[in-house]
Amino acid sequence: MVCLMPSKPTDSSQPVHLVIMGVSASGKTTLAERLAEVTGFPYAEADDFHPESNKQKMASGHPLTDEDRWPWLHSLADWMVAHAESGESSVVTCSALRHSYRDVLREADGVHDGRVLFVELDAPAPVLLERLNDRSGHFMPASLLDSQLDTLEPLTGDENGLTLDATVDPETLVAEVLAAAGLPPAVPGTGVSGDLTGGVPA
Template sequence: MASGTPAAVQEPVHLVLMGISGSGKTTLAERLAEELNRSYAEADEFHPRANIDKMASGTPLTDEDRGPWLESIRDWMDAATNAGGTIVTCSALRRTYRDLLRQASGRVIFLHVTCDPAVITDRMEHRLGHFMPAALVPSQLATLEGLGADEDGAELVNSGSVDELVDQALTIVADL
């Protein structure tokens, strides 16, 4: 590079691992954060107490409930842009929710983690210490809008080992 020529500045890349509760987002995100040396956040940590209480009682959230939660996730992504990007789990069930997250500075890529609903329900029934009951799986599936062809991202089918899922995600990210 010639003296005085500025180095190319890469835009931050945020990976949003989306999908219904119990699909494997958190396990994958933790591994990707290690592999890619990125800041990581679990979207559940951004929920206000009222949202957690509502879900714990078996009541699905409304769009109005989700708005401030999604904005706080977007703001966290923005705050971490100097680190080159982030990895965050977020159900991001509807395109409008993803549109809000896409407002973060940099490139926002969605990796939609899917899994057999019966497997998800079984996981959730045996998961300890989490507020989301298995009874909400049907409402999450009914709300879920898959990635559109024009959305930046890809689907990951969680049907094998964690290592296979991580390898699948790393391959997809390298190709994007």
């Protein structure tokens, strides 16, 4: 685990928005769904915010341009801000490949004294390619992996976040994210994070 910027302590009035990021097949959905289950936070999958034109473009083997991405990113940021304004935390998945893309999602930072924590999942290219080839029914073809890896700008020291080994088992990753976010660990035998009230740490 590489922690780029220590997370600030969180209290019951401060939302925390966990953005699980990385290239396709890095395990974003698996980790995010488990975090949402453990914390009870509202959960959003960035893929669901893509317009059909973006999905068709990727399915045909063409990488998205920034012009394609900006409206999509702002839609996801609006969802995060809406929950932040209600005092709610959230868990989202988003490739968030560039620093500038993550800047859009940071619109939720500071809303209701909340904060955005990026969790970058990192795995070797051969592992990612094998995962892509093994899955079906997704609009993202394996042929676009190289484009995503070329676009990826890893988290930097000025960003609140951590980088995790995407080949590690999900339960270990969940524990590391909860610790980095200052959230209580999952209660053994329940799969639920302890001492959570209203979706934020008590």
